[in-house]
Amino acid sequence: MFFTKLKRVIRYGFLNFWRNAFISATSVLVMVITLLFIGSIIFISAILAASLDGVRTQVDLSVTFIPEAPNIEILALKEELEARPDVASVMYSSREEVLSEFRERHAGDRIILQTMEELGRNPLGANLTIQAYNPESYQDIAAFLEPEMALGGGENIIYRINFRDNELAISRLTSLIGAVERFGLVLTVALAFVSVLITFNTVRLIIYTAREEIAVMRLVGASTRYIRGPFVISGVLYGVIAALITLAVFYPMTYWLGELTENFFIGLNVFNYYLENFLQIFLLTVLSGVFIGGISSYMAVKRYLKI
Amino acid sequence: MIYFEEVSKMYPDESLALDGVTFSVEPNEFISVVGHSGAGKTTLLKMIVAEEYPTSGSVLVSSEEVHKLKGEAINRLRRRIGIIFQDFRLLSHKTVYENVAFAMEVAGRTEEEIHSDVPHALELVGITRKMWNFPNELSGGEQQRVAIARAIVNQPEIVIADEPTGNLDPENTYDIVQILKRINNLETTVIIATHNTGVVEALNNRVVVLDSGKVVRDTKCPNLIV
Ligand SMILES: Nc1ncnc2c1ncn2[C@@H]1O[C@H](COP(=O)(O)OP(=O)(O)OP(=O)(O)O)[C@@H](O)[C@H]1O
Ligand SMILES: [Mg+2]
Numbered sequence: 195m196f197f198t199k200l201k202r203v204i205r206y207g208f209l210n211f212w213r214n215a216f217i218s219a220t221s222v223l224v225m226v227i228t229l230l231f232i233g234s235i236i237f238i239s240a241i242l243a244a245s246l247d248g249v250r251t252q253v254d255l256s257v258t259f260i261p262e263a264p265n266i267e268i269l270a271l272k273e274e275l276e277a278r279p280d281v282a283s284v285m286y287s288s289r290e291e292v293l294s295e296f297r298e299r300h301a302g303d304r305i306i307l308q309t310m311e312e313l314g315r316n317p318l319g320a321n322l323t324i325q326a327y328n329p330e331s332y333q334d335i336a337a338f339l340e341p342e343m344a345l346g347g348g349e350n351i352i353y354r355i356n357f358r359d360n361e362l363a364i365s366r367l368t369s370l371i372g373a374v375e376r377f378g379l380v381l382t383v384a385l386a387f388v389s390v391l392i393t394f395n396t397v398r399l400i401i402y403t404a405r406e407e408i409a410v411m412r413l414v415g416a417s418t419r420y421i422r423g424p425f426v427i428s429g430v431l432y433g434v435i436a437a438l439i440t441l442a443v444f445y446p447m448t449y450w451l452g453e454l455t456e457n458f459f460i461g462l463n464v465f466n467y468y469l470e471n472f473l474q475i476f477l478l479t480v481l482s483g484v485f486i487g488g489i490s491s492y493m494a495v496k497r498y499l500k501i
Numbered sequence: 502m503i504y505f506e507e508v509s510k511m512y513p514d515e516s517l518a519l520d521g522v523t524f525s526v527e528p529n530e531f532i533s534v535v536g537h538s539g540a541g542k543t544t545l546l547k548m549i550v551a552e553e554y555p556t557s558g559s560v561l562v563s564s565e566e567v568h569k570l571k572g573e574a575i576n577r578l579r580r581r582i583g584i585i586f587q588d589f590r591l592l593s594h595k596t597v598y599e600n601v602a603f604a605m606e607v608a609g610r611t612e613e614e615i616h617s618d619v620p621h622a623l624e625l626v627g628i629t630r631k632m633w634n635f636p637n638e639l640s641g642g643e644q645q646r647v648a649i650a651r652a653i654v655n656q657p658e659i660v661i662a663d664e665p666t667g668n669l670d671p672e673n674t675y676d677i678v679q680i681l682k683r684i685n686n687l688e689t690t691v692i693i694a695t696h697n698t699g700v701v702e703a704l705n706n707r708v709v710v711l712d713s714g715k716v717v718r719d720t721k722c723p724n725l726i727v
Binding site: 202416420501 | 592593594603604
């Protein structure tokens, strides 16, 4: 009996969906908008996470050694740094590399190049570029290197420690992105919430128009589950169809936005992101649709079952 | 079969719809409940299927106290009673066939039973031709026939009809009365509420007269009082 009833409930769920085609189309449309918001949350947070990561790799600590510093000591210090848990990477540039890089950078500046020629030797020291996992750690790393500073004379080998020149801009950008991330999250969650409410009310309105029929079903002796079943099935169907439409809309949408985000933000192409994470996005969208459609139908019918 | 014991009903707005109603209905009886508008006829019928609850007193149907039933027990009671409304109340998104089948599905009947019984019930009320139409494609008289088919398809012990002919012309009214009589002859208890004197005369059965929620007359000879 259970399976007979289940079969009937599912059949009527589908039939009601087709027979109320216009109403079904309306709720599917409303649901598509909701799911677009929910899907956008994924893309926006992916973009923000990527750009935040991108900015973080732009921050580093540059340690310049005095030209006389012995290589062995520099490499020993490098190893020491690499052993620290907060250090992501340490890159070593030899004196020669630093010099050729300097030359390249000032390729158009004849006076500087001429001065270098006249000097007759390499005045530049070797260099370590340190990247931390976390921007907050640079303070600690700098403090760790402090005793090696050559300013006090003696055996010390470090000539200068500094953040890259864009330090200030980066720290501002980091906090800006952090704020945008939080604000964006709050905003999209709020929008998604509002559109879930709208969906819920649309479904409630549909079921409100069926309230007298629900009363008749009760008086004929139908159980609450048997009455509610087809409504929930229709609701789930709205959700599934809306999810498929949403996923289809995302395809051209991310395609158009793909190059834009790739250039504008730090290297994330949302189209590729969509394709690479299709399974997760598919599941999230479909499950959200099924959940919203099913739950809102379930709750909306509830209040008319009291007879 | 049905017992009303000192049943009173006060609606939340203080209107007293039933006032100490006591009477009983024997199996296979055909009863007409008559009375002015607002006398309490609909309220009385609603008591039988637990659509309304009495303020005091009790209603028994086949020795079950209706208003003490809960959940699935109420559903089971309702499946043994066929209800017919003045405004038909068919399910608008189901075909004629599905409307009648619905009552059987609810009662947990198999597809085979439904396939054989639904056309039979539709034949009894004379509307087999419109089996696959939707209710809005039928006339009032046709809709009421479908509603009756739905009410009787489970072969209920009791059929309740609240103003079943209220929206119909004399010809259809006559047909519906004949159908109800036939149902009664098939060993079903029938209770109808009406203020159509023609119907009461045509039935020539027991009549219970309500006035302001009280039973003021209960007679086997309706032609004397109407
Ligand atoms: N839900 C309700 N809330 C408040 N009062 C109600 C309600 N239903 C009915 N009543 C009142 O109870 C009384 C009896 O109503 P009922 O519907 O039983 O009368 P009736 O005999 O069926 O009338 P009619 O012939 O017009 O259908 C009326 O005074 C009516 O106003
Ligand atoms: Mg009435």
